Structure formats: structure tokens, C-alpha cells
Amino acid sequence: MTAVPVSLTDVRELVDGALRAAVGRLDPRTYRVAAYHLGWTDEEGRPRAAPAGKALRPALALLSARAALAPQESALPGAVAVELVHAFSLLHDDIMDGDRTRRHRPAAWTIFGEASAILAGDALLALAGEVLLEAPGQGSARAAHALAAATRGLIAGQSLDMDFETRRKISLDECVAMAAGKTAALLACSCAIGAVLDGAPESLSDALEAFGADLGIAFQLVDDLLGIWGDPDATGKPALSDVRSRKMSLPVVAALNAEGPHAERLAEMYGRADLSEDDLREVAALVEAAGGRAWAEREAERRIQRAAEHLASARLPEPVRAEFLRVADFVTRRDH
């Protein structure tokens, strides 16, 4: 398994307390749903040990404070806020997409009902703004505005994603735009929020945000590659899971938009409801033969390179730059 950079493991502990304090403000019924969704409790409300998630966004938020020469602790409200928005979006996405499983457990809505899960998501979103606006310092309003704008981008991405389900033809540009909203908007905000909280000049926060935007697209490309060719033991998802669900992921849309017989055969098979295990393997092979896999791998590399260039333009302290790059490296080389 790919090694997780130190920052990602340390962060969970640092952020966990602040996150729990924030969520603890919710009314008891809403808290129960949120705590389950965040992996803190089981269906009965009993504490459970294993914390869920990669804490990628909080790690980037803390790093971004160091980019502005501020102590990473100063970005804690930002780290908590981006994680709250991330949790809100997963909670609502599972309802909207009808996904019954989240991180190897039943999705919150399947346990508590759709109504309670909708409400808990709403609460997490409102709470994110509340927490951020309590951060000391001049930058909190700017940070909260950036987070609200990122949330709008995230919602636009989800909206486009749902629209795709009703359509036969999706261009690659549209598919990238979807990932730019659904995945990259919040990652970009996470990469800058600590600097914004510290009142850093826009030239710095813009560069960090641009880094995060490209990192976010690379993240989604790798996610989509793992969704087809990932090792089930590492990803925790069944083999070929994205093919099984006919997900209009980036490699698939790239392949569908290629010319030639592979793309045509792929389009025909992807529209069918009844694919055998052999068929699923053939679909994956067609995505590869039509060039979808190679494109996605190249594009992920290109995005990471562009992300690194944005960083270089920002003149960060060398250890901070190196750590941002380690996270980028982790994102592209991870196997789950």
C-alpha cells in the first residue's frame, strides 16, 4: 500500500478534537446522524474506534497556513470547516445518488431515513460557516466567503453529474467541468483557506487555490482510474465497480469521445443494463483500447505538473512546498 505522508496521519488527531467540539453543538438528534456519518459512532450511537477518511482537506488547510508563515494551528477553524462541507456533501450525495454504502458501512440515510440525513447535511453546512466566522483575525470573513463560493461550485458539479445521467452524449470538457466543481472546488479552497484566514495577499491565496484546482482534477482522474482498474483489496470496492454502475467517469467519457470501433462498441455496451462479469471486463478493455486509460493517466500527470508550477510561482518556504508536493504525490500514487 502507498505510504500516506506524515501530514495526513498527524492531522486527523489535531483536527479531530476541534471537529468533535463543533459537531457537538448540534441538537442531539442531528448530532447522532452526523456522528454516525463521520464514523465516530455506530448505528446505536455507541463510540467506535476507527476514524474514517483520509483527512486530505484538513491536511491541506493546515499546510496552507504554513504557506503564509502562520502556525498551522491558526488554520484549525478552516480545517474543520472544509471537513464539515465535505461531510455535508457526501451525506447529501448518497441520498441523491441512492448510494446505500459509504466507507464499508450502510450510508446514513439507510439507517436514519432520508429526512434526518437531509437535515443533518444542512446542519453540517451551516455549522461550517459558523465555525469559520468565529476564527480570530481579519481573514475569517474572506475565508467564509471563499468556502461558500466553493460550495456553490461543488453543488454545480453535482448538478452537472446528475444531468449526465439523463443524457446519452457528454463531452470531455463537460466531464472535466463536472470534476472541477464536484471534486476540485473544495480541494482548491482547502489549499488556500489557512492563508486566507491569516490575511495573506491574494497573489499567494490565488496561487494556492490554483494548485488545489489542478490537484483536484488529478485526484478525480486517479479516483476514476481506481474505480475501473483498482485492486479491490486496496480500494475496498468490488472490482470494476464504476463500470458496474455505468459511471460516466473521466476515462470512460474520454474513450466514448474517441473515434473508431472501440469507442462505438463501448457506447453500445455501456448503454446495456445486463452485462455479465465477462462483459464488464470487456468494457474495461474497450476503455483502455479507445485510449481512455492512457489519456486519464497522462492528464493526471499533466495536472500535477501544472499544480507544481502554481506552487513554484508562489515562493513558499521550501519545507511547505515540499510537503504540498508530497500530498500531490500521494494523491496520484495512492491505490485506494
Add this chain to the structure above:
Amino acid sequence: MTAVPVSLTDVRELVDGALRAAVGRLDPRTYRVAAYHLGWTDEEGRPRAAPAGKALRPALALLSARAALAPQESALPGAVAVELVHAFSLLHDDIMDGDRTRRHRPAAWTIFGEASAILAGDALLALAGEVLLEAPGQGSARAAHALAAATRGLIAGQSLDMDFETRRKISLDECVAMAAGKTAALLACSCAIGAVLDGAPESLSDALEAFGADLGIAFQLVDDLLGIWGDPDATGKPALSDVRSRKMSLPVVAALNAEGPHAERLAEMYGRADLSEDDLREVAALVEAAGGRAWAEREAERRIQRAAEHLASARLPEPVRAEFLRVADFVTRRDH
């Protein structure tokens, strides 16, 4: 029909443009759901004439700027933001409660589906913060924080309301707490937000908020009275609609918690699924006989009086105070 104070009719025009500009930022699919929900368009996206709603919250927001001796236009971002949060909550409440009708039209989720309606609500909530944080002046962060906290209160109220549906016994205190969250929290915020935006001292914004909190409870009491004894021609709802849906409204809970045979008979009948029109009328009579109607009427009066006392303590300009009181009077004397 009770006359609507001038402020409530003028406000819609003033706020409408700013509200449309804000909602116009949403992606086209989300915009469509929001515009329908706000009454601007029909199911096909065609403009329609009649704007919906009382614009009560925006009116209070603009008034609250004048309470701080600021021009009412300075509170426009606040007026837009509270209306966006109100719209968000109605959109999600209809899904959570399974209500198929809103303001004489099919609820948005019945037209666009639950997923799109959830997402549009999310977008309106995020947008409220974005708009507010773009307001010029020092008070915007404080206002956005107050609005986020009010949203948490609103959510806690809805959570309690959903909890009531699973329980047999509800105390009057719990029912008042539910109304304090679901109805009064956002009204209280609306009554102060213009002053907060202007950077008014907390003594003023606290007094305005306290006014709004009592006004909000009175508003809900009147709503609940109309839900049982309102004239269908004025309310636009079927007669006895809240009895039909077995709503645990304030007069009903007050009656259920009274001692005696009327309360007992009421509890027995309210638990039955099969009530005839005659039965519904008997239930309404039992709520009245058990003292629920009289209590609600008295309590609404008492809350309006308390609200007026909060205003008196704030030493507002006389015309502003008079207008706040006219709104309070409208709230309690309205027939719809």
C-alpha cells in the same frame, strides 16, 4: 382581509431585484428549481407574474437597518440572505415532511425530483452566506455568523418537529422550543440583521433579536390557530387542515396537556387515522373546550406585548418603532 402594512408590499419590489441577481449565479439546472420554488417561473421555466410569499423577513431586515439609523438599502444583502435561508428551509421541509403542495402549487420536489430539490436547497443556503459576506462594511461577518447560528436553530426546530411524529407525549415546553427554533430563530435574526450589518452595538441588536424571537412565537401561534380555525377562502388551505394532518401544533399540544375529559377524548381521537369530517370538527371543538385555543390566543398576545417591551428598551426612532409594531400587529391579526 387584513390590510398588509405598506412596508411589506414595498419591500418585495426593493428586494426582488437583488434576490434575482443572487439566485442568477446558480448553475442553470439548480437555478430552474430555485426559480420555480420562489414563484418566478412555472414548471416549464416560463416566467409567471405573481410573486409568492409575504416578504415578512426581508421587510424586518430592512427595518432593522433603520433602527440603527442606517439607510434601509444598506440591509439589502441581509434581506436577500434571510429570504434565501427561508426558501432553503421550505424547499427541504417539503421533502422531509412529504408535503406535495406549497402556496397552491405542486412542491418543487414533486416536479423536479427529490435529488434536484435537495441540491437546490443546499445551493440557496450556501448562497445566503456568500451574498451576506459580500456586503460592504464591518458588520458582514457578524451578520453571517448570526445567520448561520439562526440556521442551526431552525434546523434544531425541524429536528424536534420530526421527532414529535414518533412520540405520543409532547410537553408544551418542548412544543414552544420547537417553534422557537423552526419559526422564531430566523425571524429574530431578520429583525436584527440590518443593524448588525451596520455595526450597531450589541445592546441594540440583542433587543431587536429579542423582539423578533417573541414575534416569531406569536407568528407561529397565529399560524396554528389559522390552521384549525382559519377561513379556507383566506388561508388557501382546506378547513381544519392541521387537524386533518394531525399536526402537533401549539393549541393542540396545550389542549392535550390540559387535565380533564376533553383532553382525554382529544388524545384518543387524535391518534386515530380514520376521522370523518364530523370527527374533525369535533376534534377542533375539543381543542377549544380543553382550553387550547384560548391559551394560544392569550399567549400570542403576551408574546406581542413582550416583543413591544424589548423594542421600548432599545430606544428606536419613533417611526421605526411604530413600523415594527405595525408588522407585529399584522402578524397577529392576519387571516392568512
